Amino acid sequence: VEVKDGYANNFLFSQKKGIPATPENINKLKNKNERLKKNHDNDVKKATELKEMLASKEILLKVKAGNNRKVFGSVGGKEIAEAIKEQLNIEVDKKKIATDARMKELGEHIIEIKLHPEVKAVLKVKLEGQE
Numbered sequence: 001v002e003v004k005d006g007y008a009n010n011f012l013f014s015q016k017k018g019i020p021a022t023p024e025n026i027n028k029l030k031n032k033n034e035r036l037k038k039n040h041d042n043d044v045k046k047a048t049e050l051k052e053m054l055a056s057k058e059i060l061l062k063v064k065a066g067n068n069r070k071v072f073g074s075v076g077g078k079e080i081a082e083a084i085k086e087q088l089n090i091e092v093d094k095k096k097i098a099t100d101a102r103m104k105e106l107g108e109h110i111i112e113i114k115l116h117p118e119v120k121a122v123l124k125v126k127l128e129g130q131e
Contacts, residue, residue, distance in 0.1 A: 047116035050090070054113065058124040059083045065106050065129040075103040080111065080125060103127055 012018035077097035098112040113121045
């Protein structure tokens with residue numbers, strides 16, 4: 001953007017909020033943006049591969065439950081993330097698992113995992129009663 005010289009020199013440059021638009025600085029900015037786009041594309045590609053792998057998988061959790069098939073407490077993101085790491089050898093952050101994934105009944109459930117802001121995976125979780 002174009003601003004007056006005094007504003008640029010006294011505020012933007014001194015506060016490190018801007019740099020002069022020299023050909024060298026413009027070139028650096030273009031290179032930086034290209035690297036960021038390349039990294040973003042790689043992240044999306046990895047997340048998509050992981051999504052396809054998780055779609056065909058299922059994890060099994062054994063939990064304490066009553067006679068009416070209700071789980072004592074509930075199963076949430078922390079337990080699911082631990083089971084994924086243990087059973088599938090995949091590291092998933094518990095915060096990436098959908099918050100509405102709290103399961104309170106035995107049986108099969110489908111949960112959503114946010115692998116990337118643009119990529120969401122679906123995973124089957126089966127809850128069985130513990131004996």
